[in-house]
Amino acid sequence: MNFKVVRVFNRSVTIELESDSIFKQDQTFEVYIDGARKLESERNVVTVSGLLPDTEYEIKVVMAGEESSQKFTTKHESVLLDVTKFGAKGDGETSDTAAIQAAICACPKEGTVYLPAGTYYSTALFLKSDMTLWIDEGATLLGDTDRNHYPLLPGMTLSTDEKSEYNLSSWEGNPLTSYASLITAIDAENLDIIGPGTIDGNAGNSDWWVNAKVKRGAWRPNTIYLCRCKNVNVQNLIVQNSPCWTVHPYYSDDLSFLNLLIYNPSDSPNTDGLDPESCSNVLVLGTVISVGDDCMAIKSGKYYMSLMHHKETDGIFIRNCKFERGHGSVTVGSEAAGGVRNVRVSQCIFDGTDRGLRIKTRRGRGERSVLDDILFENIDMSGVHMPFTVNMFYFCDPDGHSDYVQNQAPAPVDEMTPSIGSITGRNMNCKGVSACVLCAVGLPEMPIGKLTFENVDVSFLPESERIPERPVMMDNFDEMSGRSIYAQNVKNLVLKNMTIAGAADKEPELKNVENTSFTEVNYK
Incomplete structure (x- = not known):
């Protein structure tokens, strides 16, 4: 059974079976890393996590007595910054926004901001270039339910010389002021957002879905919003309960969305799963989406x-x-x-x-x-x-x-x-x-x-x-x-x-x- 290595991250890898079957195989297969069995699956696209940075591995797929293997080397990581060391509590009640944002701001090039198991109650976080955000197994980034705690992103601002415009936000195709999203990246490059944890917009416990077509303060946010970004990879996450469109890449290029589970209730308004807008070269692979729009x-x-x-x-x-x-x-x-x-x-x-x-x-x-x-x-x-x-x-x-x-x-x-x-x-x-x-x-x-x-x-x-x-x-x-x-x-x-x-x-x-x-x- 042949396969290809789709993306290599600092602590995980995603592969795709080279097969004509639709979404999954009719039998299970096993995946080994350096001879150790890591998972069993039927799906054509799988992710292996729990790896170490800067390390060469051999990955092997075995199905029905046939096997195939390849070698790969995980990406370099300069430092791992645990958000709990910055004061994040992860108790689901304390606001962890400042602590997590401090870790992001302090993160050097090719560093990783790490959320260990726990529930991190937060408003909008702003990511930057040349970093990894790692939400580990058992970790949930949970959206603050008070819209007044979210900053606004102006839709359009006239430049100082009055010759051009600076666009930061969008609502249904127009440059209108919106609340910042739980995960926001603006003009970021070489950014990885990886799981296997959860990003939960928590909209059902807020008022985002009430009078959804009425502007209150600003228009509703997304859960993940990428504005004018390049080379961004989002892998192996659950993204759910979004206030509006769940994952919204905007004027961005060279993106991949791998092995995501995007879920919103069937009656949640305008909760599209994944909406690339004015983007180029976007790969969506192995992703399951069940939403209200x-x-x-x-x-x-x-x-x-x-x-x-x-x-x-x-x-x-x-x-x-x-x-x-x-x-x-x-x-x-x-x-x-x-x-x-x-x-x-x-x-x-x-x-x-x-x-x-x-x-x-x-x-x-x-x-x-x-x-x-x-x-x-x-x-x-x-x-x-x-x-x-x-x-x-x-x-x-x-x-x-x-x-x-x-x-x-x-x-x-x-x-x-x-x-x-x-x-x-x-x-x-x-x-x-x-x-x-x-x-x-x-x-x-x-x-x-x-x-x-x-x-x-x-x-x-x-x-x-x-x-x-x-x-x-x-x-x-x-x-x-x-x-x-x-x-x-x-x-x-x-x-x-x-x-x-x-x-x-x-x-x-x-x-x-x-x-x-x-x-x-x-x-x-």
Whole structure:
């Protein structure tokens, strides 16, 4: 069984099996370090912790009598700073913010700030470059429940020469003042945040989820917020109970999120799991997400940020992950005015989410809002109500129900018109579908470029178990139940080797679809 070493840290390593299996193997395997058995797992991505810095190790994987090994050397560590030596109590009641922040500020280059077992009650912490934050097994960083204890991050500040702007915070795609997040990093590079402990936003015991869409003091924070960071790795942590979007990389590059468990209650508002916004080269590997909104939402801001601080999201790689519960498994948009390209989602399980692949935009996002080159492949979906939805009439924002956004007559194509290019889904198994297989609605003035679905096997729930739902959030659009393919305002629709079992209809419904290519599309 071959594997690759994905990332090496100062005290841990993450590996990925080189296998076509989805998320996990059909049998267990063992992992050894220098001949000592460290763990047994079925999952394709595993992390071994408990290592020492500056040390060469041999890691070996054994499965069904086959074995493979590699050598690696852990990263250098200059010093280990235990936060309890700085006065942190870890009793879950005393505020440990100052003690932990003191350790962070005192940490030299390539040093580690260490949280041993305990519960560290804290407000926002600010990390810096060239350090590791290590939250050990049995350690929990627990968010302070009083919003007045959190500093504010101004959304936008005019520079002294009045020629540029300094952006520190964001709320749903606009540069608006927000509370600082429990873990905040601004302009940091070469930063590692590692477990296997827990980061708990503690939002359920606060008032973050009460009147969630009302600004009180400032907008709600994330749990982990990375602003203009580079080369950041987050590994082997539980991140839960977030006030808002849980992990939010913003205008950041070269990031990895490995073996995370991101969990928020199903009724928690706007608690997306992982939302890279205006980021490039982001790897999400071996991560399990179960939340109250989209599991992942790939974004690039609203129109002002695209116009004045344009940064396209480019290169999002999601592999061997499991997305449970939530409105969408992997979403692109709707705040994507800067554009999103080169998204690759593979070898993932989508289990019980409302939608699988979810693309959403609207008039007003602008001509730079090009959503293109998006590929989903080798995906198993179970109990996903609507596997594929594409919506260019998404009714978000204060003007979302306006005639400008929702009018289905052609509008002039101008600098405010978004576009969708190529979206491909292949090698997928979708069981327990309820509302529809594919619902795609483009703009009449800017049809969706190309939708391709091949090697897709679909089976619907029995009619008695289906609940009618509206697959796309737009005005004047009916609920669906048991529908197969609905496409409106699409330039090219390609369906190849699709089997659809148990649908209420027996052929696709098409409106203003310019070109079609249907090969071996079978209804049962």
